[in-house]
Amino acid sequence: METREFTCIGCPLGCSLKVTLNNGEVTEVTGNTCPNGDKYARKECTNPTRIVTSSVRVKGGKIAMVSCKTKEDIPKRLIFDVAHALENVVMDAPVAIGDVVLSNVCETGVDVIATKSVEAR
């Protein structure tokens, strides 16, 4: 039996979660106020993931940068790899919200998409 503690990041409540594991299998989650907390705690124990947000340069746009994010969560251990993968990415204006900035980033199967529209200059 092993217990681990987390602060749920699902919403601003920030519930203090206690997870009980048996041979790496989650047996109990306590402290959560909603099902998302349970889900989050199980995931943090087995496969923690995060959304990564960043911004990349735009050529010919009304503004210099376009913000972007991984469309879905990526494994937490790949946060820096995803950030680095965006290092030399440059978009051409116009950019529409949702446009793919980088597909299948770091072989995660997840695209990085624009979170803002940028008109051409």
Added chain:
Amino acid sequence: MKYDLVIVGGGPAGLAAAIAAKDNGIDSILIIERDRELGGILNQCIHNGFGLHTFKEELTGPEYASRFISQVKERGIEYKLNTMVMDIANDKTVTAMNSEDGMFTIEAKAVVLAMGCRERSRGALNIPGYRPAGIFSAGTAQRLVNIEGYMPGRRVVILGSGDIGLIMARRMTLEGAKVLAVAELMPYSGGLKRNIVQCLDDFDIPLYLSHTVVDIEGKERVEGITIAEVGPDRKPIPGSEIHYDCDTLLLSCGLLPENELSKTAGVELSPITSGPIVNDSLETNIEGVFACGNVLHVHDLVDFVSQEATNAGKNAAKYILEGHPAAAKELEILPVDGVRYTVPRYIRPEVMDDTLTVRFRVGQVFKNCAIATYFGDQLISKRKRPVMAPGEMEQVILKKSQLAEYPDITNITIKIEEA
């Protein structure tokens, strides 16, 4: 120029107020925005976590803003960008200026104040030391990195654990900087818990509670920062100093509503929130001048800004169409025992909406306590809260029907009690 409604500020508050006013029958609306695009500070908040309450999904700041901007555009609401409001007179004449129109005045029937807030500066914090380059408010650094694409530091110390500071700790780290520490004067964080987890813990950035910056070195660019632990009097404890070789100090030490224009208009401000004192319509002491968003009081979540601004817009529309309700009885809401303030401060039971959300912040961390509401001396409700912290807003919902049962009370009290 004449408009029924002038909205000062095109950030989340101004946008939501405009949409609500339009949807409640006002066609003549002008939003005045000083920046080059609508959306306000959300444009630089590229991280996710916005909109869980409003849209039931997690959006980034620009995405959250874009949903409101689209609604404004769909409704054909007029707006002017790159335009600065220079003055608001108490007769609701708004003077503004931009490069194309020059300086111009607008006679408005109603005004919604939605100017937002600014960050407390190094000067206002009275941090001793040199005044080199490399000291930024977290929001300025955020703009430089996210909007301009420039890195303002390589080795960074952050003072203050407000959300923008925490968010920038992660952001700077992902962009190649080393964030050495976050120091927080208070014994608790000023930011949301999840930001501490996601922005500090994920990257092994230490958070020093009850610590402050006691020296800034470097005459040209920051060369070093010394932090020290503070005692209960918040004065540094000699011998507890920690020195960092670094080139940057970010400050995230609180936000201040920007009410310079409100003051010139004669709007009465609360010394606690630094925002206007308003009634249940979010109307200030000046008839037809409403306030919402961070100019009214600093919020924790933009969702609540949008809700509040929707009410302000709706109430402004009602005022324009129906005029001011006949002088009605006004109750003061008294914040005591840990409740620092409430918005609104005054409530008119006869003219209020069926329900009214009263928002406030607590003055310290409370564990296993309850929020108690009294009508006069009568306890009306007591809601248990496992944790309350100054960094997060709390709320009480008042019902018109319930208030009607107490016609003789003169005030309402909201306080924190033992559970």
Added chain:
Amino acid sequence: MYDVAIIGAGVVGSAIARELSRYKVNACVIERDEDVCCGTSKANSAIVHAGFDATPGTLKAQLNVRGNEMMDQLSKDLDFPFKRNGSLVVCTKDQDPSLLEELLEKGKKNGVPDLKIIDREELLKMEPNLADDVVKALYAPTGAIVCPFHLTIALAENAADNGVEFFLNTEVKEIKKADGHYVLTTEGETIEAKTVVNAAGVYADRFNNMVSDKKLEIIARRGQYMLLDKDAGAHVSHTVFQLPGKMGKGVLVTPTVHGNLLVGPTAEDIENKEGVNTTMEGLDSLAATSSLSVKNVPLRQVITSFAGLRAHEAGGDFVIGEAEDAKGFFNAAGIESPGLSSAPAIGEMVAAQVAASLGLEKDPSFNGTRKGILNPAGLSMEERNELIRSNPAYGQIICRCESVSEGEILDAIHRTLGARSLDGVKRRTRAGMGRCQSGFCSPKVMEILEREVPMSMFDVTKNGHDSKIVFGYNKKI
């Protein structure tokens, strides 16, 4: 070969340069910093003293009173803000009121007009926020306030427009006497001049001692200040000094010409001539000391604090004139308070000495007037709209706290001795000097500097040298 090389582009060096430019002269000013007004001239009380404080017969007394007299005309000619708000030296109930009489007598000897001692009742009508313990005060109606940046910049611009060359970012390392002239070595270059004027502030002793055996010793005396929001600017309308007492020389509380409230200075002799840092003890002491003369100073409304160094010469008086054993080397040294007040008079005196030494002739083409950066706030709405039509940049507000338009910033960059840094723009236009302390406008001002100078964003600095703001593009640092 220059006729004159002036070391230091503070208010003194700039005043001397401007007075010298009345003559047919080949002159230059050499300044180690990236802009004029970067040392003592930028961090002081911003006061034009009436002149009752200095010991009669000293240069300080003579030049203070003369400098004060010159300010009205100078502010009109050079278009900088100057206001005779009057000053009060207050005496509290446990202080010796005869000290006020002594000051009054000194003032009369120095030629200060209209001094009088007034009692509490009349005082409160003038200044309702005086501390409860204040019983009397010496009132000097000629006491005044000035913007030290605008004064210095105006003098320097006018000198440059009249032909004086300015070498900024140029530090003099060495001065050697040569055959009938001086050779000044800077980083990698030499400048030759028939005469040298030493207006190097806290470093004036170093340069004097390179050529003269009559050694000077300049002690850096630090003064810390707190500047309060414009909301607090009307807390007092006069400059309120304290009589020296148990707490030392006391601090002043004064409005500034821009409408803020200024509290300070401390007085600490320090070793480090670059020691312009504030300290917790210093700032705390200001709060305590200021309350002796003015009550309820709203210290919560501090928008910034700063420290400046006064160049105190061990002899106690200004050291002005040709060094006895170094012909052609003129000192303007030890210019501590009332240095700002005296600067125009020091300029007059030193320029006359240099001109006599070199036998200079007056230059009939000298133009002694200069227009400052237009402040659109002073215009009517019609005039302002006319201005915006002809130059739309005046319609775009960059600094929201101080309502500074892009037009003013462009003017600051493109005029004579134009701004090249954030602080350069700030001192000329007030962009970034308001309550948010450049939080909102600095990225925009950086962009304007990048475009207009033009310069790389990575070379934009706060105040020259290595005070860079950004290090590189994201992920590339």
